[in-house]
Amino acid sequence: METAPSYLEELNDVQRNAVMTLEGPVLVVAGPGSGKTRVLTYRIAHLIRSGVAPWEILALTFTNKAAREMKSRIEKVVGNKANYVMAGTFHSIFARILRREAPKIGYPNDFTIYDTDDAKSLLREIIKIKNLDNTSYKVGAVLSRISSAKSNLIIPKAYAQSEELLQQDRMNKMPYVYQIYDKYVKRCEKAGAMDFDDLLLLFFKLLYKNPDGVRQEYQQKFKYVLVDEFQDTNYLQYAIMKLLVDYHGSPQNICVVGDDAQSIYSFRGATIENILQFERDYPTLKVFKLEQNYRSTHHIVQAANEIITNNKNQIKKKIWTDLIEGERIKVIKGMTDGEEGRRVADTIVEQKTRNHIKNTDIAILYRTNAQSRVFEEYLRRYNLKYRVFGGLSFYQRKEVKDMISYMRASCNSKDDEAFKRIINYPKRGIGKATIDKISALAEEQDLSFWDAMGKIKLTTRTNSLLLAFRTMIASFNKKAQTADAYDTAMYIAKGSGLYKLLKGDPTIEGIGRFENFNALLDGVKEFIENDEVQNGVIETDKSLGTYLQNIALLTDLDDEKDDDDYITLMSIHAAKGLEFKSVFVVGLEENLFPSYMSLTLPENIDEERRLFYVAITRAERYLTLSYANSRYQYGQMRFNDPSRFLEEIPQDSIESYGVVMKKKPDFSSPKLIGNFKRPQARNMPNKIAEGDFNPSPQSAIKEGVTVLHRKFGKGKVEMIDGHQNNLLATINFEGIDTPKRIALKYAKLQVL
Numbered sequence: 001m002e003t004a005p006s007y008l009e010e011l012n013d014v015q016r017n018a019v020m021t022l023e024g025p026v027l028v029v030a031g032p033g034s035g036k037t038r039v040l041t042y043r044i045a046h047l048i049r050s051g052v053a054p055w056e057i058l059a060l061t062f063t064n065k066a067a068r069e070m071k072s073r074i075e076k077v078v079g080n081k082a083n084y085v086m087a088g089t090f091h092s093i094f095a096r097i098l099r100r101e102a103p104k105i106g107y108p109n110d111f112t113i114y115d116t117d118d119a120k121s122l123l124r125e126i127i128k129i130k131n132l133d134n135t136s137y138k139v140g141a142v143l144s145r146i147s148s149a150k151s152n153l154i155i156p157k158a159y160a161q162s163e164e165l166l167q168q169d170r171m172n173k174m175p176y177v178y179q180i181y182d183k184y185v186k187r188c189e190k191a192g193a194m195d196f197d198d199l200l201l202l203f204f205k206l207l208y209k210n211p212d213g214v215r216q217e218y219q220q221k222f223k224y225v226l227v228d229e230f231q232d233t234n235y236l237q238y239a240i241m242k243l244l245v246d247y248h249g250s251p252q253n254i255c256v257v258g259d260d261a262q263s264i265y266s267f268r269g270a271t272i273e274n275i276l277q278f279e280r281d282y283p284t285l286k287v288f289k290l291e292q293n294y295r296s297t298h299h300i301v302q303a304a305n306e307i308i309t310n311n312k313n314q315i316k317k318k319i320w321t322d323l324i325e326g327e328r329i330k331v332i333k334g335m336t337d338g339e340e341g342r343r344v345a346d347t348i349v350e351q352k353t354r355n356h357i358k359n360t361d362i363a364i365l366y367r368t369n370a371q372s373r374v375f376e377e378y379l380r381r382y383n384l385k386y387r388v389f390g391g392l393s394f395y396q397r398k399e400v401k402d403m404i405s406y407m408r409a410s411c412n413s414k415d416d417e418a419f420k421r422i423i424n425y426p427k428r429g430i431g432k433a434t435i436d437k438i439s440a441l442a443e444e445q446d447l448s449f450w451d452a453m454g455k456i457k458l459t460t461r462t463n464s465l466l467l468a469f470r471t472m473i474a475s476f477n478k479k480a481q482t483a484d485a486y487d488t489a490m491y492i493a494k495g496s497g498l499y500k501l502l503k504g505d506p507t508i509e510g511i512g513r514f515e516n517f518n519a520l521l522d523g524v525k526e527f528i529e530n531d532e533v534q535n536g537v538i539e540t541d542k543s544l545g546t547y548l549q550n551i552a553l554l555t556d557l558d559d560e561k562d563d564d565d566y567i568t569l570m571s572i573h574a575a576k577g578l579e580f581k582s583v584f585v586v587g588l589e590e591n592l593f594p595s596y597m598s599l600t601l602p603e604n605i606d607e608e609r610r611l612f613y614v615a616i617t618r619a620e621r622y623l624t625l626s627y628a629n630s631r632y633q634y635g636q637m638r639f640n641d642p643s644r645f646l647e648e649i650p651q652d653s654i655e656s657y658g659v660v661m662k663k664k665p666d667f668s669s670p671k672l673i674g675n676f677k678r679p680q681a682r683n684m685p686n687k688i689a690e691g692d693f694n695p696s697p698q699s700a701i702k703e704g705v706t707v708l709h710r711k712f713g714k715g716k717v718e719m720i721d722g723h724q725n726n727l728l729a730t731i732n733f734e735g736i737d738t739p740k741r742i743a744l745k746y747a748k749l750q751v752l
Helices: 006-010 013-020 036-049 064-084 090-105 116-129 139-151 156-160 163-171 177-191 196-209 214-221 235-245 298-308 337-355 369-381 398-411 416-422 432-445 449-455 460-482 485-496 498-503 508-529 544-555 602-616
Strands: 026-030 057-061 086-089 112-114 193-195 224-227 254-258 286-290 329-336 362-366 386-388 567-571 580-585 619-633 636-639 706-709 713-723 726-733 740-743 749-751
Touching (some): 013 286, 026 036, 057 064, 057 090, 086 090, 116 177, 139 235, 139 508, 156 177, 214 235, 329 740, 337 580, 369 508, 369 567, 398 485, 416 432, 432 449, 460 485, 706 726
Parallel strands (some): 112 193, 362 580
Antiparallel strands (some): 619 636, 706 713, 706 749, 713 726, 726 740
16 A cells, blocks of 8 residues: 555545544534545545455445445546445445345345335325325325334334324324324235335344344444435434444444534434434544535635524534635615515626626525525526426426416316316316316317317216316306406415315425415416516506416426526525535525424524525525515515524625624514615614504505504605505605505504
């Protein structure tokens, strides 16, 4: 072996020490952009160059892509020996071993692996066999409970004996989940099938039940175990790792690499406690902190450091960079989410022109996928190419397409494709055979699908179902002729059953689909409230048909498949591990980011803050943060405070245009501004104390009166418009140069 291998010269001092410390337990705390992949791969290469057989090394990753990249880098140092390293995801490696060892736990070698659809299909059958109400026992929710139990090493017998779990199920109106879980496991065993969670759980069982056989064999085989993204492991994965490395006489050669500040997957079962308490389980642990950031400029790194210090439980570190100071962090404020979208698009155009950056250098990151809609619309208007990752483009998502199909069918009875999509969704007993017969009759007699439905003669039951469907669509059509787009859309959403169906799914995926559904409805609401200028004329037609025409202009553009220069839109979760020259983190408002679901527990807020930390550290040179004073959520105009995370950024790292920014415990005053000046902002009044405030009835709010708002202070009502049940007041508040639009239904105003 060379005394000083050339690859070691590429490392800084801390990285080199982490690579060369080969024996005993090692924790590498790797800050963002600190070269963790290089440390992990060079450590494996150094093991091999030091005489360790490559087949004695087990490297566990969270993606196959990471495993491939790791092997490729190792190969550049040690050649073909890299091919003998056992590197891959937890699931892929354990599945490979189970193929050989499965008979020892009662499974065939050629066991089937059930995907999510297979698992849900089996659960539906079990729920039906047990005569349970499928509206209470949603298969997604049941599968989520079973998955969580497996990830925490809770088998059906233990589940049935856990009063805490049973109580949770009773509260969720699913008291018999434990019976479904037991039946599900037995049916999988009978079928010789494992789901994804079983690949981990049954591998643990294999090792645990065979301490002197299989466990000992693999303990001796894998003399060195390395784990990437350790902060994302769950209880079961950690338990498997301990079985592999903890045995009599073991040197405990385990090296884990991760960053507690980037632990953002608790909803998948990951627990930050694994990395925080690693030293407790391994008292001889050597810790190396990779704190030099090679990715981001000074202001971005400084902001990340300050933000994460607000978390209580963490491994203390301070990332730093010797890169240029760079531009300060820009903060954009929009009066509405539509204005936020426009200002983000304006800033992108400005950056492309001034800094000569490509579309692929730019990413827009958001908390939930449903937020992509407004940014997609403005990017299209500005003719900026983009791609949505971590999910379909907003208008291509199933729940959105289903609702648009209902709206299309309600406006145009000749829209055959829309009818084919919705005729049996939600399910109403009209099967494929019936749909095929209707299509055949339409083709034969040159009829529309709608007209063929009215003429076809089938069984009494089927004709009755078709009549009910046609009656429903006719009522939607009548509504569309007399009401505006939003009222019609809400009528369709509830009358079709889509609203109830999507709202009833409590899983993470189900909540996401319902958010997308409501984001579409919010877009319809925005359409009727805002006056769009078309060819120099204000569009006054707010019907559903006009809305659909506008949507068609957004969705019917041809995609140029051969053009790879696109702006990236994705959720922050999907962006982990990526980097971009310019990053926009949008929707930074309380109840959105941090999410309203996280506000009840401090540990949930901590995870939201870690998510924000991940978001801003994706940026290399330019970081832009944005929020809106108001946005439509669930059909109502909501006024959210700016996110508390904005208050945690150091003042000297923000481009604040002279506005004095202080950290305040109530984090509620919208002091940050973007690419527009607000010279009188420093004169904004403080909030009015509750005891000094006496709201007037809505009927007292008239044009011309002076009012008091608890947050914005004194102002004059300039105009009142909108529909009778949703009146909007335009108010000029003292010290604020932009008028505010406030829904009187929810506003608390005191007439002076």
